[in-house]
Amino acid sequence: GNSVTQMEGPVTLSEEAFLTINCTYTATGYPSLFWYVQYPGEGLQLLLKATKADDKGSNKGFEATYRKETTSFHLEKGSVQVSDSAVYFCALSDPADSSYKLIFGSGTRLLVRP
């Protein structure tokens, strides 16, 4: 079945450091891939997405490239800020599933120190 695996956190960085959060997936078809962010006490917000191989999703300085050959969708940011502290979830949906269910990874907590 479909699944998503994320690197375990927490990830602790200093402000302006480079961020990478690894995400790999297993899917029988051609899934769409997403990164969601959850700030403390809030619900999930869509950060970026990619729907086919080699697509690059980007938003707020974050980027992730859909790599079919390595079944990965790693999240990167060149210079993190304290305000980026949150939990990041990688997720996939299978277009063949008409219900559009999302399958989530376990989440990675990011803490950025001033």
Add this chain to the structure above:
Amino acid sequence: GAVVSQHPSWVICKSGTSVKIECRSLDFQATTMFWYRQFPKQSLMLMATSNEGSKATYEQGVEKDKFLINHASLTLSTLTVTSAHPEDSSFYICSAPTRTDLYQETQYFGPGTRLLVL
């Protein structure tokens, strides 16, 4: 982007009482909505798919009689936690998909409802 709201944002209740949580799509119609449960520092667990005009579809292990779902209209789904107990305390999140381009639907999430059962 599309907006999904939830009400209430937090609720405290006594054990044995029932609690209703509303999920609304504010600027789009949603024939399907999803209900998730999130425990502290854990990922989201899909509980059920709410279908407008028909019965909800529950994930394995989720008690249908415990978590009643009603999709009353194209913009409203409700989750009722019946006879709540302390172990039902959790963060409940709903989501609704909407078409963002010709080929793709994207899910938008509500801000969540924190339930504490005493």
